[in-house]
Amino acid sequence: MKIIVCIKQVPARDSQLRVASSGAWIQDADLSYEINEPDAYALEEGLQLKEKHGGEVVVLCAGPARAAQTIREALAKGADRAIHIEEEDLGAFDPLCAARLLAAALGPEKPDLVLTGLQSDDLGYGQTGVILAELLGLPHATIIMQVEKQDGSIRVKRELEDGWFQHVEMPLPALLTIQSGINKLRYATLMGIKKAKNKEIRAVTASGLGVSSAAPSIQLSRVYLPGRSKQTQLFDGPPKEAAAKLVEKLKFEARVI
Amino acid sequence: MSILVVMEQRAVQGPPAWSRMSWETLAAGQQLAGELQQPVSAAVLGQGIESLASELTEKKLDRVYSVEHDLLKDYTPDTYTDAVRQLMEKTQASIVIFPHTYQVRDFLPKLATALGRVAVSDVVAHRIEDGKLVLVRQLFQGKLNVDVRFTGDPPYLASLQAGAYRADRIEAGSAAVEKFAPQITPSRNKPLDLFREAQRAVDLTAAEIIVSVGRGIKEADNIPIVQKLADALGAELAASRPICDSGWLPMERQVGSSGQTVAPKMYMAVGISGAIQHLVGMKGSKIIVAINKDANAPIFEVADYGIVGDLFQVVPALVEEIKKAKA
Numbered sequence: 001m002k003i004i005v006c007i008k009q010v011p012a013r014d015s016q017l018r019v020a021s022s023g024a025w026i027q028d029a030d031l032s033y034e035i036n037e038p039d040a041y042a043l044e045e046g047l048q049l050k051e052k053h054g055g056e057v058v059v060l061c062a063g064p065a066r067a068a069q070t071i072r073e074a075l076a077k078g079a080d081r082a083i084h085i086e087e088e089d090l091g092a093f094d095p096l097c098a099a100r101l102l103a104a105a106l107g108p109e110k111p112d113l114v115l116t117g118l119q120s121d122d123l124g125y126g127q128t129g130v131i132l133a134e135l136l137g138l139p140h141a142t143i144i145m146q147v148e149k150q151d152g153s154i155r156v157k158r159e160l161e162d163g164w165f166q167h168v169e170m171p172l173p174a175l176l177t178i179q180s181g182i183n184k185l186r187y188a189t190l191m192g193i194k195k196a197k198n199k200e201i202r203a204v205t206a207s208g209l210g211v212s213s214a215a216p217s218i219q220l221s222r223v224y225l226p227g228r229s230k231q232t233q234l235f236d237g238p239p240k241e242a243a244a245k246l247v248e249k250l251k252f253e254a255r256v257i
Numbered sequence: 258m259s260i261l262v263v264m265e266q267r268a269v270q271g272p273p274a275w276s277r278m279s280w281e282t283l284a285a286g287q288q289l290a291g292e293l294q295q296p297v298s299a300a301v302l303g304q305g306i307e308s309l310a311s312e313l314t315e316k317k318l319d320r321v322y323s324v325e326h327d328l329l330k331d332y333t334p335d336t337y338t339d340a341v342r343q344l345m346e347k348t349q350a351s352i353v354i355f356p357h358t359y360q361v362r363d364f365l366p367k368l369a370t371a372l373g374r375v376a377v378s379d380v381v382a383h384r385i386e387d388g389k390l391v392l393v394r395q396l397f398q399g400k401l402n403v404d405v406r407f408t409g410d411p412p413y414l415a416s417l418q419a420g421a422y423r424a425d426r427i428e429a430g431s432a433a434v435e436k437f438a439p440q441i442t443p444s445r446n447k448p449l450d451l452f453r454e455a456q457r458a459v460d461l462t463a464a465e466i467i468v469s470v471g472r473g474i475k476e477a478d479n480i481p482i483v484q485k486l487a488d489a490l491g492a493e494l495a496a497s498r499p500i501c502d503s504g505w506l507p508m509e510r511q512v513g514s515s516g517q518t519v520a521p522k523m524y525m526a527v528g529i530s531g532a533i534q535h536l537v538g539m540k541g542s543k544i545i546v547a548i549n550k551d552a553n554a555p556i557f558e559v560a561d562y563g564i565v566g567d568l569f570q571v572v573p574a575l576v577e578e579i580k581k582a583k584a
Contacts, residue, residue: 066571083442094375121398124395125378125415127365143359155449158363159359159515170446181498181501184504216408217408217409219406219407219408220405222404226399228557232558232560232563234263238567239564247582251582256522
């Protein structure tokens with residue numbers, strides 16, 4: 001089974017985010033980056049499926065030069081090779097244009113299965129996988145918590161609201177968006193890290209793929225800190241002092257202790 | 258120029274029933290209609306939906322579209338995309354809004370792509386500027402907001418976040434039902450059984466006080482730190498999704514959109530940043546207390562009381578103080 005896993009590099013989860021002076025995006029110069037978390041689960045699922053059924057796992061990533069680090073880590077975990085769509089200003093691509101980039105790069109690979117995370121931790125549209133499926137003409141299912149390969153088809157477990165799930169059967173090739181927690185993530189081994197150095201990363205560009213960011217359907221005009229819906233009483237000082245003040249409020253004002 | 262609200266129904270147990278978020282979307286549609294001076298209609302898709310459609314006739318709407326077909330009985334992305342697309346062609350609506358449910362997340366991007374558009378997902382608010390619609394959505398798990406504008410031609414598609422609009426603002430009125438029969442072919446997806454995992458042993462909804470733990474706890478071995486806090490308060494211990502994903506606490510203790518929805522007297526969030534998937538499961542709590550090292554964490558947007566600090570220092574101090582207060 002040939003599996004393509006789409007991954008994205010995003011600012012690390014505990015980053016202190018500041019809005020850029022332009023107001024159009026965040027100050028991203030000093031941030032550290034990591035693989036988008038749901039994509040890490042998608043990669044793991046791809047690797048486990050390959051271990052069970054044989055085949056190949058190809059990682060596809062659109063992003064600037066720094067994304068090469070995240071791609072190497074994916075190769076070190078066991079992906080066989082990678083395609084890096086090198087694009088410095090991915091922010092200019094709306095979700096449809098970004099998915100066109102991915103579609104142009106992975107279409108010729110003729111995969112049996114395409115996996116993505118269900119959403120990105122930065123923009124969080126939660127759309128790229130589904131758009132990609134439509135562009136490629138593939139059936140899809142989202143927020144997947146289990147994948148079973150059958151003869152020429154797959155059976156997946158979709159997560160729904162309030163603790164409900166649904167099984168769905170679909171023919172291959174197909175695209176799935178993977179939910180965090182579907183599996184247990186592995187760490188790269190020393191051997192894996194060593195091997196990754198010799199694995200192929202094919203670099204392509206947006207213009208080489210014939211995709212442009214021109215004529216987007218939507219535009220992000222201003223980024224800002226959200227307002228508070230409640231007036232939060234914050235207690236500071238040393239931990240012991242802050243804790244004492246909080247407990248006093250909980251006892252005498254909120255009356256919950 | 259008109260607005261179309263696509264309502265959601267599901268037949269999980271028994272006959273088709275509304276997804277509650279649909280009412281919030283309907284309220285938003287009515288509000289937009291007033292602001293933009295455009296008529297608003299609502300649609301319901303499925304099979305055996307007569308009573309749902311007739312319920313909509315009592316709302317202030319231009320029209321109610323009842324989109325019925327055998328192939329719409331069980332949801333699939335293919336059939337629902339076809340049906341909504343044909344309904345949009347018929348109605349020529351310029352703004353089409355949906356509740357941001359798991360089902361909408363599954364087919365709205367497909368529908369938008371088929372129309373050569375981008376849907377704005379998970380909208381939390383809107384405003385009208387120079388007669389144009391500006392939508393607000395969240396970035397970085399709720400840490401930042403962004404204003405989004407449509408740049409191309411309509412139709413404009415958007416899905417609205419749970420709790421962003423108030424269902425109790427719906428205006429009553431009367432509207433006629435128009436039946437619409439789409440031409441659809443069977444989906445490539447075969448939907449099978451709907452099910453819940455094993456019975457929940459823990460009913461968090463019954464708890465008066467909940468102490469909930471998130472990523473800030475760093476590792477499984479640290480869970481006893483918050484367990485002690487829960488014990489001191491006589492609270493149930495709960496968690497955000499990543500903690501359950503990692504197996505540090507059982508799934509049945511998860512609060513959020515994919516776990517339980519709770520509204521206790523007090524909800525104490527420890528090391529939880531407050532991504533929307535978590536907030537929707539607890540923001541109805543009477544008193545919300547947040548302990549987090551990041552002063553900009555979205556959890557503080559809903560908190561009544563908070564301590565910005567290192568939970569590994571704050572929580573043991575809190576346990577001491579609670580014991581004193583209860584003594």
